[in-house]
Amino acid sequence: FFSKPSKRRKHRQSFPTYSSHQPPPPHSGHLSQTKRGSNHPLTDMPSDQHQPLLTSDDRETAYEPNEKVHVVGVDDDQHQFDEYGDKTPPFSWRKLWVFTGPGLLMSIAFLDPGNLEGDLQAGAIAGYSLLWLLLWATAIGLLVQLLSARLGVVTGRHLAELCREEYPNWAGKLLWIMTELALIGADIQEVIGSAIALKILTIGFLPLWAGVLITAFDCFIFLFLENYGVRKLEALFGVLIAVMAVSFAWMFGETKPDGKELLVGIVVPKLNSKTIQQAVGVVGCIIMPHNVFLHSALVQSREIDPRKTGRVREALKYYSIESAIALAISFIINLFVTTVFAKAFFGTEIANTIGLGNAGQFLQEKFGGGFVPILYIWAVGLLAAGQSSTITGTYAGQFIMGGFLDLRLKKWARALITRSCAIVPTLMVALIFDSSEETLDSLNEWLNILQSVQIPFALIPLLCLVAKDDLMGVFKIGPVLKTISWFVAVLVMAINGYLLQQFFAEEVSGPVFTSIVIVFTAAYVAFVVYLIWRSVTVSTFGFLKPRSQVM
Numbered sequence: 001f002f003s004k005p006s007k008r009r010k011h012r013q014s015f016p017t018y019s020s021h022q023p024p025p026p027h028s029g030h031l032s033q034t035k036r037g038s039n040h041p042l043t044d045m046p047s048d049q050h051q052p053l054l055t056s057d058d059r060e061t062a063y064e065p066n067e068k069v070h071v072v073g074v075d076d077d078q079h080q081f082d083e084y085g086d087k088t089p090p091f092s093w094r095k096l097w098v099f100t101g102p103g104l105l106m107s108i109a110f111l112d113p114g115n116l117e118g119d120l121q122a123g124a125i126a127g128y129s130l131l132w133l134l135l136w137a138t139a140i141g142l143l144v145q146l147l148s149a150r151l152g153v154v155t156g157r158h159l160a161e162l163c164r165e166e167y168p169n170w171a172g173k174l175l176w177i178m179t180e181l182a183l184i185g186a187d188i189q190e191v192i193g194s195a196i197a198l199k200i201l202t203i204g205f206l207p208l209w210a211g212v213l214i215t216a217f218d219c220f221i222f223l224f225l226e227n228y229g230v231r232k233l234e235a236l237f238g239v240l241i242a243v244m245a246v247s248f249a250w251m252f253g254e255t256k257p258d259g260k261e262l263l264v265g266i267v268v269p270k271l272n273s274k275t276i277q278q279a280v281g282v283v284g285c286i287i288m289p290h291n292v293f294l295h296s297a298l299v300q301s302r303e304i305d306p307r308k309t310g311r312v313r314e315a316l317k318y319y320s321i322e323s324a325i326a327l328a329i330s331f332i333i334n335l336f337v338t339t340v341f342a343k344a345f346f347g348t349e350i351a352n353t354i355g356l357g358n359a360g361q362f363l364q365e366k367f368g369g370g371f372v373p374i375l376y377i378w379a380v381g382l383l384a385a386g387q388s389s390t391i392t393g394t395y396a397g398q399f400i401m402g403g404f405l406d407l408r409l410k411k412w413a414r415a416l417i418t419r420s421c422a423i424v425p426t427l428m429v430a431l432i433f434d435s436s437e438e439t440l441d442s443l444n445e446w447l448n449i450l451q452s453v454q455i456p457f458a459l460i461p462l463l464c465l466v467a468k469d470d471l472m473g474v475f476k477i478g479p480v481l482k483t484i485s486w487f488v489a490v491l492v493m494a495i496n497g498y499l500l501q502q503f504f505a506e507e508v509s510g511p512v513f514t515s516i517v518i519v520f521t522a523a524y525v526a527f528v529v530y531l532i533w534r535s536v537t538v539s540t541f542g543f544l545k546p547r548s549q550v551m
Contacts, residue, residue: 062158062297062399067230071098071302071315088313099318101234102298103326104241105392106145109291110138110330111244112389113193113382114186114451117356117444118281119334123341124351126275128258128265131338133279135266137286138331140488142324144287144459145295147466147477147485149319152296154475156306159296160403162471163461167534174527175457176404180421182289182454183400185447187393187422188429191215192440193356194386195430200360200379208430215390216423220415230301240388241329247381248336254367254374257339280499281448287492289451289458293403294396296462309474316475356382357440394418452496456528459489464535 089095109115122130152158160179164172195211206214225232271279304315341359344366345351354362360382364375397418401407407414429443463485466477477485504517 062152062300063230065303068301068303069098069101069229069231071095071304086309088310088317091317095314096318096321099302099315100322100325101231102149102295102301102319103323104234104237105298105395106291106295106323107241107326107330108237108388108392109186109288109294110141110286110327111241111333111385112186112190112288113196113356113386114189114444114448115285115334116193116337116382116385118278118285119337120341120354120356120359122275122278122282123338123343124345124348124354126278127342127346128261128339129270129275130279130282131262131265131335132267132269133271133282134334134338135331137283138327138334140283140492141286142327143485143488144292144462145323145327146320147462148292148295149299149323150316150475150477151462151466151472152299153304153315153319154306154312154472156300156304158300158399158403159293159458159462159465160400161406162465164404164406166461166465167531171527171530171534172404175461176400178454178457179289179293179400179404180397182451182457183393183397183418184422184425185450186288186290187390187397188426189444189447190386190389190393191422191426192386192429194383194390196356197379197383197386200375201383209427212423212426212430215386216419216426218387220419237388237391240384241333243384244333244381244388245329247377247384248333248340250372250377251340251363251374251381252336254377255340255343257343261342262335262339277499277502280495280502283492283495284452284499285448287455287459289454290393290396290400292458292462293400294392297396297399297403312475355440355444393422397421449500452499453524455496456493456531459492460528460531460535463489464531 119134122134148159151162155162160176163175166172167175191212192208194215195206195208198206198211198214199208225236299315299319302315305311340363341354344363345354350362360375360378363378364373367374394415398414401418402409402414409417429440463482466472466485467482469476
């Protein structure tokens with residue numbers, strides 16, 4: 001194990017979690033005193049002065065050991081805190097607080113400007129009738145994110161790293177490209193959302209392109225907080241979510257939606273041919289490909305010993321609770337936005353024309369001024385959503401790029417590369433579509449499609465990896481959860497497939513464009529089938545081996 005790994009490093013294995021009665025092999029990501037792949041102690045490693053852009057380890061990791069939040073010993077009896085092997089420590093509110101944080105960052109993807117636009121359009125066009133779907137879509141998102149957290153906690157590695165080792169080099173690189181495209185599409189929406197908010201708050205003084213530049217670079221200031229500890233960054237996201245909650249709750253109080261219709265909309269499922277497109281949009285925008293990769297990395301910010309099943313169960317329990325709370329808050333915020341626009345514009349002639357760019361102005365015309373004009377309340381909430389989602393997008397990009405490409409760059413260098421990949425197309429969008437709200441809404445539809453087609457490339461690897469014996473050990477998902485998860489995945493992919501079919505039926509015309517779409521569709525379907533086939537027929541790290549040898 002301590003011999004020098006091969007350059008290809010294609011067959012590196014992760015080990016299952018064992019009980020305390022059976023000492024496990026050393027985990028590939030948890031060597032404490034010796035550098036992985038070397039016989040020399042860490043103190044003999046080259047200084048960062050010679051390689052300023054490189055990390056101190058020989059492979060990319062989500063968090064360095066000194067960056068992790070200490071968990072073991074918090075609220076444990078002094079003589080017991082090292083004894084939890086198979087036994088799960090008792091529940092502790094103090095320890096729940098220590099684990100709280102990754103769920104807040106994860107929940108931002110449920111509150112980004114793209115989701116807010118889906119909320120306001122669903123409310124304006126479908127009224128209160130899709131609130132039940134918003135609730136169930138959030139529950140589906142919670143299931144997917146909990147599976148991602150389980151993978152990260154049990155293996156000590158994130159989804160992008162495991163995909164690099166699970167699939168051949170060409171497939172891994174293709175997965176990376178697909179994920180980066182989805183991330184860039186989401187980033188454009190998030191940065192444009194912030195730029196729109198800044199334009200409103202400056203009374204039109206700042207054009208979109210200036211707002212894009214401000215948003216693109218101020219995320220580095222926020223990410224700088226991580227140098228003072230990951231808890232500081234998590235606290236920032238807590239503040240931004242609180243700003244969104246207060247802003248949209250204020251709007252809710254100003255507009256006074258119908259409480260009875262709200263409750264009926266949550267409890268009674270309703271769907272008709274006129275609202276099917278909004279329904280598809282509500283479900284489709286809940287699962288963001290980059291967010292699945294992100295959560296599996298975020299949970300590694302806590303120091304957990306994966307060799308002790310009791311400690312792993314404890315971490316999964318607390319992460320489940322804090323993720324559920326975070327998404328419950330996100331559901332309430334989305335509920336506020338949907339019901340405000342349902343109250344204001346459902347059944348009106350302008351319902352089909354509302355988007356992020358003009359939503360605040362329509363609200364202002366409908367409800368007037370007040371102590372604080374509702375236009376600026378909307379802009380503050382939109383700015384908080386855009387800023388927070390832009391930071392998490394940059395954060396996710398670091399893990400995705402580092403994991404798939406095994407980059408050993410410092411985090412600031414990876415953040416700079418990730419931000420550069422998105423800033424150029426976003427600036428182009430801002431310059432071209434600054435004066436055309438209708439064209440901007442059309443572009444937003446294309447960006448939603450771009451993200452929708454990438455969903456299988458996050459869900460399929462995730463579901464296959466969390467069911468692996470030789471990777472997850474006793475924490476692999478059981479038959480019931482596996483069946484439910486695959487049903488949910490197929491449902492989400494089918495819904496997004498319907499969205500794609502509807503979109504291309506309206507947008508694609510001409511023999512040349514149609515032929516190109518057919519070719520790409522065939523290649524796309526073939527790659528999805530390959531991912532499923534390989535996961536079923538090939539062992540976790542690329543070669544066939546009998547079960548007895550795995551165990």
